[in-house]
Amino acid sequence: MCEVYNGKILDGRDKPIISALEYIREYLMRRIVKVLKVIEKSEGLLTPFAALKLETIKKDTAFYHVQWNGGDIFSVSGMPCRHAVAAIWNMATNGRRVGSLESWCNPIYTMARWKQVYAFKVNPINGRSLWVKSQVPTTLTPPNHHKQVGRPKKARKRSALEVEEMTHSGRLSKKHTKGKCGKCGHVGHNTRTCKGDGTV
Template identity: 60%
Template sequence: MRGTFKGDLYKNMLWKCATATTIPEFQTAMDELKAFNKKAHLWLSKIPPLHRTRSHFSGRAVSDVLLNNMCECYNGKVIEGMDRPIISALEYIREYLMRRIVTVLKVIEKCDGLLTPRATELLEEIKKDASHYHVQWNGGEYYEVSGKPNHARVVNLDTRTCSCRGWEITGLPCRHVVAALWCMAENRGRVGAIESWAHPVHTMERWRLVYSHKINPLNGRALWTKIELPTIITPPKHHNQVGRLKKLRKRSEAEIEDMTQSGSLTKKHTQGACNKCKQIGHNSRTCKGKSTTAGTSVKAGSGTSSKAGKGVKAAKDGKA
């Protein structure tokens, strides 16, 4: 879409359609795009909503991910083994997974609480938003939670559903649910910890279970068992293509456009670290903190001056 319809307005409208959690919200966002540009609306309508908007997600995956970052992470980790033969490539992936499991287990040992660190961070942000909502209880299992005018949502704590579908899609209690739980606690209801209302997929117990499987080490090829087969599998005929083999992934049109304009990928919306104080958000030119290498430079200067003093003293002794 960025290659055909350029500009931040198209980008914002596209993301508004993608992040809508209910079908009415999705239809409203699509109507706004149609009023802005009919060709862009027609182009986007050809893509099934099931693959591009949260409003049509079933909730079975308990995830609202709209990007392919998981594929990009996998590609970035196995890129060094992609140009190897198949057995060597599989061995590279196996060794990486062994290191990955150990690294995550060390992180799990340092974590406290019921939910994973990322789920805890998201839930804290949800709690801050929930503090601005007003709740009305019907005396049963339903709660009407309102924030903006005409944006009330119905929460059913017995079936664990909310009409915004945020709880159903992500597995984390949305801001409407958190506000309803606080109202339930005020009316002497047994609520417990807010974290206990999250889906089990976000718990530390499930995280430990995911990484409970271990990949065992293997002996080298010299100790592998040789198997005699009645048939010999010959390698397929291979014709070397002209040019160097491609190892990096194929870049999108947006990345190619950024590189053709400036010669390199843009650093827009990124935060660099200062070379002086190692803090994020500014550079060494505007830095007002102390340099982390100040002590080292002073020591080096003092050593140089002492050597110079000894040299001058030796020269005077020679003249004498």
């Protein structure tokens, strides 16, 4: 969640505090409206992402064989894996009441919980000229500003965990990432292995 938050406020993080808060407020307004439009078009018990993930699990389940011992039904946390889905289907085949497969998912994946999360609305506010004047007698003056040498940094500071993952060369690991060729612009190779036609 912190990574997503840092990514979304990148354009507003270097603004003054009031302007940065206003940037975040406007983003939340747009985000909530965008999600609500998706919710209106969605059907079923689970959210679209959860439903798509469950369909993938169902396809993988077809290759599993279950040996049932006739015991009790056990609930699962999160989303049932393909092994759990195979067991649920097997219990249904043997006459056990298991309900719909979607009902075995954690409530956090349901449409009801998704609607609950985005039920709060962020309202617009009046301009700064219409704000109520503070009755506090103390006047807060801005601190003395000294312009630093060079271009100001916009990227966030890396966490201790990220620093720990740094390689000996001083760069973050590029494992599971695909590089982009600086010559032709295609993904999957670099300038050293580029053949000029966009192929690897």
